[in-house]
Amino acid sequence: MPVQIQDGRVVLTHPKGASTELLLYGATVVSWKAGSNIDPEPTERLFLSSKALLDGSKPVRGGIPVVFPCFGPPTHPEHSHLAQHGFARSEVWKFDGTVMDNDAGVSVRLTLGPTPSIVAKYERPFHLSYVVTLAEHQLSTDLHVTNTSTSTGDPPDNLEFQALFHNYILAPADEVLVFPLQNIRFYDKTESNEEDRSRPKIETRPGVDVRKYTDSVYEDAPQKYEVTWPGGGLEMRTTRLKDVVIWNPKREAGSRMADMEDDGWERFVCVEPGFVKGFMTVEPGKTWIGQQVLSVTDQERRINQI
Numbered sequence: 348m349p350v351q352i353q354d355g356r357v358v359l360t361h362p363k364g365a366s367t368e369l370l371l372y373g374a375t376v377v378s379w380k381a382g383s384n385i386d387p388e389p390t391e392r393l394f395l396s397s398k399a400l401l402d403g404s405k406p407v408r409g410g411i412p413v414v415f416p417c418f419g420p421p422t423h424p425e426h427s428h429l430a431q432h433g434f435a436r437s438e439v440w441k442f443d444g445t446v447m448d449n450d451a452g453v454s455v456r457l458t459l460g461p462t463p464s465i466v467a468k469y470e471r472p473f474h475l476s477y478v479v480t481l482a483e484h485q486l487s488t489d490l491h492v493t494n495t496s497t498s499t500g501d502p503p504d505n506l507e508f509q510a511l512f513h514n515y516i517l518a519p520a521d522e523v524l525v526f527p528l529q530n531i532r533f534y535d536k537t538e539s540n541e542e543d544r545s546r547p548k549i550e551t552r553p554g555v556d557v558r559k560y561t562d563s564v565y566e567d568a569p570q571k572y573e574v575t576w577p578g579g580g581l582e583m584r585t586t587r588l589k590d591v592v593i594w595n596p597k598r599e600a601g602s603r604m605a606d607m608e609d610d611g612w613e614r615f616v617c618v619e620p621g622f623v624k625g626f627m628t629v630e631p632g633k634t635w636i637g638q639q640v641l642s643v644t645d646q647e648r649r650i651n652q653i
Contacts, residue, residue, distance in 0.1 A: 349453040350445050355403075357442060359453050359481045364389045367481045369410075372403040373436040374457045374477045376411040379486045383579075383643045392486075392581065392643065394515040394615035397608040403439065408606040409515045409615075411488060412436040413477065416469070416508035418623040423507060428468040432513075435475065438465060446478055454480035454487075460495075471506055472496045488512055489638045496631040506629045511592065511621025512639050516574055516581060520595055523576045523616045524554030528565055528591075534624075536562040557595035557616050565591045566624045573644070574618055586638040588620040 351358045355371045366389065368378040377399075380389040395409035406412055415435035417426040426433070440457040447454040459475040476491035490510055498504035516523075528550045537560050538544045550565070554575075570585045585591075594617040596604065601612035620639050629635045 349448050350455055352442060355439075357455055357457075359455060359479070361453060361481050361483055362450060363387070363483045365481055365483055367479065367486055369457075369479060370401065370407065371440050371442065371457065372401075373406060373438065374413050374440045374459070375407045375436060376479060376486070376488070377401070377407060377409065379481075379641070381484055381486070381643050383484060383645045385645045392517055392641070394517045394611070396606055396611050398606045398611075400606060405606070406432070406436040408604070411515070412513040413490065414509070414511040414513055414619075414621065415475065415490070415492070416471075416473075416510070418509040418511050418621060423626060425471060425507065426469070433509075434465055434469065435459065436513075438462065440475075440477065443476070447480065452480055452482035452485075454478055473506060473508075484643045485640055487638065487640045489636055491634055491636050492627075492629060493634040494629040494631050498631055504631050506631075507626040508629075509621065509623045509626060510637055511588075511590075511619050511623055512637075513617060513619050514583075514639075514641070515615045515617055517614060518574065518576045518579075518616050520597075520613050520616055521556075521558050523574060524556055525593055525616070525618055526554050526573045526575070527569060528555050528572075528593075529553050531565045531568055533563045533565040536564065555593055557593065557597075560597040560599040561593055561595050563593045564623060565593070568620075570620070572618060572620075574616065575644075580644045582642045582644050583618060583620065584640045584642075585620040587635065588622055588637045588639065590621055590623045592617065592619040592621065592623065594619065 365381040369376045399408040413435045414432045443456040472495040474493040478489040480487040494506035496504040568591045572583045
């Protein structure tokens with residue numbers, strides 16, 4: 348069967364052999380296996396720490412966690428009672444059915460609305476719908492955010508939020524490059540003081556690497572990226588996700604994470620498209636959709652090929 352649900356997990360299988368697995372907890376994709384045009388053998392494309400807790404006790408270290416309604420420590424007054432990265436990645440979502448099932452691909456929908464645990468810390472009316480679609484060489488994730496307020500007052504009862512897909516891409520960290528971010532404004536969150544962390548820089552590198560501790564927020568980025576390493580790579584296309592975060596904690600920060608496997612930081616790069624500089628605003632009754640499409644590529648692209 349192309350869609351199977353068991354023990355809080357949803358498994359999608361494509362007729363050509365690709366598969367993906369996600370948890371109802373956090374709607375977190377924890378595995379995506381796909382081949383390429385040259386090598387059709389399905390291969391794992393996402394990093395999942397061997398020490399990640401999958402029992403719902405804390406957000407998953409790896410895969411594709413969903414960040415909503417705040418990125419990082421909360422800065423919006425309505426988010427003041429929330430933990431870092433919000434609540435979407437640490438709540439149990441509901442399976443809402445199969446959206447598509449044909450030779451092109453298979454997709455499912457998960458949903459999340461205000462639960463008692465959410466309402467206790469976040470009072471805004473909202474509804475989230477998350478559609479995950481598996482194709483032979485692609486994985487798509489679409490987050491639908493609806494402002495369910497029925498208020499007709501003035502000013503409008505707008506929903507303000509941030510959202511992001513926290514992709515842990517399985518790749519050799521010392522050899523991976525991310526394109527094209529040259530000349531894009533970014534904020535370096537590894538700086539030692541708030542003044543420097545808040546000061547924008549301009550990216551000068553043709554290909555961005557993570558050979559050292561990296562936590563960079565690129566603003567108004569291209570929304571189409573190539574993540575490459577010797578022997579492989581991924582293409583990432585996004586819609587309505589104007590920013591992208593490049594992150595790897597390396598030993599400097601990774602060794603302090605209890606759920607990070609030993610030297611795990613050497614096996615991934617996080618390329619995280621989102622809307623995180625400023626806040627997206629959705630009017631009552633309206634819906635915002637942020638999408639990413641990850642595609643396996645056959646050709647690596649190196650600096651000397653630009």
